[in-house]
Amino acid sequence: MLDPRLLRTQLDDVARRLARRGYTLNVAVIQDLENQRKSIQTDVQQLQARRNELAKKIGQAKAKKEDAADLMAEAGRLPELLKQQEAKLDAIQARLEELLLGVPNLPHESVPDGRDENDNREIRRWGEPPKFDFQPKDHVDVGARLGLEFDAAVKITGARFVVMEGALARLHRALIQFMLDLHAREHGYTEVYVPYMVNAASLRGTGQLPKFEADLFKVPRLVFDDAAAIEETQGKKIDSISAKVADRSFYLIPTAEVPVTNLVRDEILEAAALPRKFVCHTPCFRSEAGSYGKDTRGMIRQHQFEKVELVQIVRPQESYAALEQLTANAERVLQRLGLAYRVVALCTGDLGFAAAKTYDIEVWLPGQNRYREISSCSNFEDFQARRLQARWRNPASGKPELVHTLNGSGLAAGRTLVAILENFQDAQGHVVIPEVLRPYMGGLERLTPAG
């Protein structure tokens, strides 16, 4: 969420900066609501002040056993008036809040202008894409004889899930262990374990709700007000139930960013406690609504995948240095594995809703003959922190101020496995296991059909 004060005082400027990312801010509507809010809020506050004053005088009069009939007569007329004005104010503020929650973050000035992913700017490359003296296969074909099974997953669940067996499953797990150890031991992150289901407030905090509910898997959990409400809902579809039923549904996390960043929701952190750096492995669940037909082959785009996530909570003035560090930490994984990659700065048009600046790390995939996203590292500045009410006590001002939040994959395990299968395959259809993973594999050097 943007700073409401910024919208009040520099509305046109905000609109101009949002236009860079292709977002049209409805300036007229916001201005109009804002004017109404101001006048009604003033009204309400004057009525409240009068009510407080009268209540005090009545109390004093009664204590002295004096007659308070006149005062009580005036006070008796106030509640109805107040109630009306308060209702109006609530409605306007709710409308403003709703609008604000749907406004994306302002892009940082260093973000290149652009319309879509074609305008992203390459920052650097690392490593050389491997040369093959045979036609390299994609991971689906390489994995077919090594324990990568899509048909089994379709049977037990459906499309966009995968089953792995034997050494391949172990390699997948080894990747996760390796990443966790690297970030925890060498990069100074604290490992955390968190819930895989979260409440709506957490998703609102990190920005997935209210706008992107369709991307999430929801676990319905309804609470009924009374017996009549239970009866009313019998046999109805969940979506059609609303009256007398409170929605306390959980959601499967789309990324560890949600539970981990929400660790600091509603907290005021001491300056000495910053920066906080977390590394966390979780499964991620995404509905992939709207991506029909995209990446249907293989395990590039799944409803369920494993990821090791990096999250940093930092002082505002340090957040851009932290973004460089966090990105470098994620890159280190690929360097240790020996996988070629490049880093691109997303352009304004390709930026995610909550991000002020994002670097994507793209790994080389021989099966697709191009670089594919394997990590996305973002600085959200205070956009998430404001929704989260995540603050720190700034010694300079002595006041609680919003922190800056960052996160990035370090890395997506499924896609990293894909990269290993494709980059390290040989002519026999075997896959060489990167040396850094061998300690996690009982010394195994290659994946072979025998297992």
Added chain:
RNA sequence: GGAGAGGUGGCCGAGUGGUUUAAGGCGGCGGUCUUGAAAACCGUUGACCCGCAAGGGUCCGGGGGUUCGAAUCCCUCCCUCUCCGCCA
């Protein structure tokens, strides 16, 4: 699942209808004293909103109600803790 007790500022904790701007303590900050530190003592210290300011308003888990007036009374939901049962 059954029974009970609770949710008050960064933390602990008092407060059962009005003269309360939520007592007191801890922690934080400043000072006195000291070579320095500690201790002691003195002072100070909540968040948020509107406003150029003066000032005003909101907040005692959330929501609703009673009342001229609610931290306090009523309803409801959420959460925490204790005991019993069950359980990986």
